[in-house]
Amino acid sequence: MRSQLAVINALKQEFEGAKDLIVHSFEYYEQQICLIYLQDLCDADKIKTDIIQPLMLCDKESKFLLHILSLSNCESIQNKRYLGEYIISGNVLIFISNGIYSFNAIRAMNTQSEEASVETSVQGPQKAFSHDLSTNIAIIRKRYPSNKLSIEYQTVGTITKTNIAILYDSNYADKKVIDELKSRLKRVKVDVIQAAGQLERKLSDKKIHLFPTMMITERPDRTVLNLAQGKVIIVMDGTPFTLITPTVFFDFIASMDDLYHSFWIKKLLQSIRYIALIITLVLPAFYIAITSYNPEILRSQLTLTIAGSRAGVPYPSFFEVLFMMLAVEMLVEASIRLPRVIGPTATTVGGLILGQAAQQAQLVSSIMIIITAFVAISNFTVPISAMSFSIRCIRYPLIILATLFGLVGLVGGMLVLICYFANKRSFGTPFLAIEWGSSDKIETITENPKGGQS
Helix, strand or coil: CHHHHHHHHHHHHHCCCCCCEEEEEEEECCEEEEEEEECCCECHHHHHHHHHHHHHHCCCHHHHHHHHHHCCCEEECCCHHHHHHHHHCCEEEEEECCEEEEEECECCCCCCCCECCCCCCCCCCCECCCCCHHHHHHHHHHHCCCCCEEEEEEEECCCCCEEEEEEEECCCCCHHHHHHHHHHHHCCCCCCCCCHHHHHHHHCCCCCCCCCCCEEECCHHHHHHHHHCCCEEEEECCCCCEEEECCCHHHHHCCHHHHCCCHHHHHHHHHHHHHHHHHHHHHHHHHHHHHHCCHHHCCHHHHHHHHHHCCCCCCCHHHHHHHHHHHHHHHHHHHHHCCCCCHHHHHHHHHHHHHHHHHHCCCCCHHHHHHHHHHHHHHCCCCCHHHHHHHHHHHHHHHHHHHHHCHHHHHHHHHHHHHHHHHCEECCEECCCCHHHCCCHHHHHHHCHHHCCC
């Protein structure tokens, strides 16, 4: 008992600044019993139901020990060096009969799944993941009831010790990808990790990268689809987003609605998405190139219309484009930061007033207002926000190249971008691999997994 008192005193000293540490000592079975836990982290009802009440009902100590050991979330602790970590993880330490037992009584928080707000769907499921790791795994298991679904648990963050789960289908997943992911997770040395995007940045093979190599999604249906395609999923506690790897460029342009529409509607929507991608990426730089360097590539009527529209603008097209692009970026950023009640109204009114006033003051041409609207709308057609942000960033180097070298600079910049994509890898998978991005691949996999029957 003296050794247990020494351990209890050491824990009190370790958590000296934690005012929510509960050290509940009482005498029962003719001996001293002690419960130690963090009040704000543990569920008081669970402690009362699973520990206190059975303790009072059991007439013998052996019966009570048999009861707590029969609980799935209770274990006997042999190594006393990590008792503090048990308490921080939401466990109740039970000191009884010269033994120490750990009972997981962590309070469930944010277990309800939320409405999908980032990746909305017209005909698909409307529910997203929750902030609770166990709830998210239960959602995936319900949608993917396969006995080949493997789940491995780890922690990341030296201080936060955030729980994560690695999910993959052992029939379809590439073992090299799994090994590479585990190797990178071991190399993650950071104090605090609280979001999927933060973990994605740490898992990247390069410290500075523009385009994402892992997909972040809030949709369970997209997660399950990628599981069936042989990809590896990372589910993190405390965030309603999952990480998917390996991913390629075409995955970021695919929408889950593509699976829920007929063939021709799906092809039309995909074509619109790729056209919009080219518009938002190329159109501002193309406008600079044709107004400043290469007006001869357009028909004479259109060239004269553009020249007439810019007749009163006192500075080159580069400043005109840069001014409007930065204005749009500020409006988008403001719409994210403002409260949801006033955000859309404020940015819409601000955009209309700004565009009309700038055109009337002849700071920008009327054609530039049209181009700005096209570029902004086109950028929002990209389904995955991470890729949308990357496209917004790569637009400005193309604008600079078009300003310096005209149409030649724009074409050269696009060639460099394509070469960059061709050389890029996501956990060994080429970033421009087409087969990974096919939403129809799941049907082929289900019919013939690895050459056999599912």
